[in-house]
Amino acid sequence: MVTYAELISAHPQKWKDAADDWAALAKYALNAAHDVREQGAKPLADNWADEVGAAAAGDFVKLANQLESAYDLLLSVKMVMEGMHTSLELAMSTAHQLTDLARAHDLPLNDDGMPLECPGPNAGADKQQAYTEIVALREQALRQATEADQQTKAELSRLTAAVKIDDPDKALKEQNVASHVEMDMLAADIPPKNTDPAAVRAWWNGLSEKQQYDLTRAEPVRLAQLDGIPEDVKREMRGTDRKFDRIKMVEYALDNWNKDDPVQFDNNCTNFVSQALDHAGMQKKLDPWDGARGDDTWGHESGIGIDWWDTSMYYSKSWAGAENQQNFMLKHGGEEVSPSQARPGDIIYYEQQGPNEHIEHGNTHHAAVVTAVMPDGEIKYTQHQDSYQNVSLEGRLPTTEKAEGQQNIRIVRPHPDWY
Structure with a gap:
């Protein structure tokens, strides 16, 4: 268990600096893997066709795989350290907030962050409320720091055991696990759902504007579930135009990512995005004559319950076709945003840039x-x-x-203009 004294003397910036160093190493490994493939394995395979050349090319491929695996593992470590940095900063902000409350209401703290005395019945409602909030904030801060410390230790130990992995597919799975650990650490920084609204308000008000902004982009679903988070913050996360609920869209995606869609297309990636938008309240745009199958539509009609027929006759072309959906959203009020502007509820589209015999440029x-x-x-x-x-x-x-060729990542924020 992290103590209050340990928390307030922590140095979260050191974790950030370490995360940046690991990110730089990861990028170096990835660039090296690319160079080995392009300048070593590929020329040998193209120009030296006998057994010796094939063996030499194989050695280069093995080295490139090792470097790609290193990229995934190094990036995994970076994620964990970023999570620790964020958790510590948030926990320290909470600790500072309880200190400010203690000073404002004349409630001196002991070395462990607890008020020296519990205010009596004659102390006044404000002072009693402040005492309650201080105790809750202290519990929140120490819980945050302790869980982050334990998760960081466990994940770094796990990644240490994975250091000899030289299969990029296996290394990528390790990276996926690390990504979830980082998200779990951030989720633990937010008060539980049943926390007293006054304590939630005190916690929220103790965060900097940047920390508040960061949390709205990282954990909108959890924040929206808390009583005590300002309503204007929740409205911003849901979407100020009120055309559809971005939080419900994210919630649907997180809850249904590994479940069957209500209707199955040959490729369900875009169908899944449409299902999330539909769940979030985006209204359908149907043609008065051709229904969902019109040229400028998004949505579906009831169908007859047979997927192969319904997908052809009762769902719009923009429902499950990535390019059709992207073009439809941009035509009808959507905006393309840069990765630095992305936020939950946006849609990522992959546009083919490099050579691929199966996907047109x-x-x-x-x-x-x-x-x-x-x-x-x-x-x-x-x-x-x-x-x-x-x-x-x-x-x-x-x-x-590596598998499909260079991609242009386009991020689209829907703003439906048909209702």
Whole structure:
């Protein structure tokens, strides 16, 4: 258990500096893997066709795989350290808030952060409330710091045991686990759902504007469930135009990422995004004559309950086609935003840039839901058809590009203009 004295003397910036160093090492490993493939394995395979050349090319491929695996593992360590940095900063802000409350209401604290005395019945309602909030804030801060400390220790130990992995597929799975650990650490920084609203308000008010902003992008679903979070903050997270509820969209994606969709297409990635938008309250746009099958529509009609027929006759072309959906959303009020502007409820589209014999250049062929944006700007997304929840765009993109060629990542924020 982390003590109050240990918490207030912590140095979270050291974790941030370490995270940056590990991120730099990861990037170096990835660049080295690319160079080994392009300047070693590929020329040998193209120009030296006998057994000796094949063996030499194989050695280069093995080295490139080792470096790619190192990238995933190094990035995993970076995620854990980012999580520890964020958790410590938030816990320290909470500790400072309880100190300010103690001073404002003349409630001196002992070395363990507890008020020296419990105010009596004649102390006044404000002082008694302040005492209650101080105790709750202290419990919250120490819980945050302790859980972050324990999770960091456990995950770094796990990653240490994985250091000899030289299979990029296995290393990527380790990275996915680390991504979830980082999210779990951040979730533990938020008061539990049944916390007294006054304590939630005190906790929220003790955070800096940046910390508040960061949490709205990283954990909107959990924040929205808390009584005591300002209503204007919840409205901003849900979407101020009130056309659909971005929190419900994210919640649907997180809850259904590994479940069957209500209707199955040959490729369900974009179908999954549409299901999330539908669940969030986006209204359908149907043609008065052709229903969902019109040229400028989004949505579906009831159908007859047979997927192969319903998907062809009762669902719009923009429902499950990534390029059709992207173009429809941009045509009808949507805006394309940069990765630095991304927020939960945006849609990620993959547009083919590099050579691929199966995907035409410039074709948008994949879609996913942005479900979190971390304080350092890392985008987490959730998808169907190869189902993943809260995985790193930065972390997984190199694997996608290795398999499918270079991608142009487009992030679209829907603003439906048809209602």
